[in-house]
Amino acid sequence: MSMRSCLLVMALIASTSACSKKETTVTTDQGKVTVSQDGNKATIKDNKGSEMKIEQGKLPDNFPKDVPIYPGAIATMNAADPKAAMVTLRSDASKDEIAKYYTDELKGQGWKIQASTDLGGLFTMIAVKEQRRCTVTVTADQTQKGNTIAITFEGNVSQ
Incomplete structure (x- = not known):
């Protein structure tokens, strides 16, 4: 699909x-x-x-243990299959705070930051580890104060 x-x-x-x-x-x-x-x-x-x-309001059961969840963020939706997963979260923290957290925490978990872009209202980072790829995107929530965090994975998501 x-x-x-x-x-x-x-x-x-x-x-x-x-x-x-x-x-x-x-x-x-x-x-x-x-x-x-x-x-x-x-x-x-x-x-x-x-x-x-697909499920609303929680993390997928196979959410990777080496990918952090921003403290206080609330899961809004997830979608998962054996080879890929996507999670959306919502946080009241600033985009810059969230971006720094994911950069530091993913590096600390052994992920290599392959690319990182900050376009003002949008932050995107791609990290790789072993045969897996993780993309973190942070955007301003247009309907309420705060930011939406989208995390997507490719590869063996259950590690």
Whole structure:
């Protein structure tokens, strides 16, 4: 499933998250995707057997132990499959405080910072370790005070 298709399906889930159990099939240019939803949880399966789990308000069960969570940040959504994961968090801390924390903490956990960009209202950092890649993006929350932290992983996410 492409990232674009995944994001479209995630938007569909977010817009109907208050619903109880529900199953929907979405047809994209890449095939059919079945979304099974139960409250704040959803499972997405494509016609090739790939599966992704999405849940609101918590970290994924396979969240890597060597990737820190900013102190006081609140998990808002996660999506995970065996080879990749994404977590969004919300924090009242400044972008600069969050960026420094992730730079220092990831280095301390043995990650190598491959790239880092600060564009004023947006901070992005890519870190690598072994056969894994972690991207941290911090953006200003447009609806309320604070920042949104998005962390994505590629590789064996359960390490």
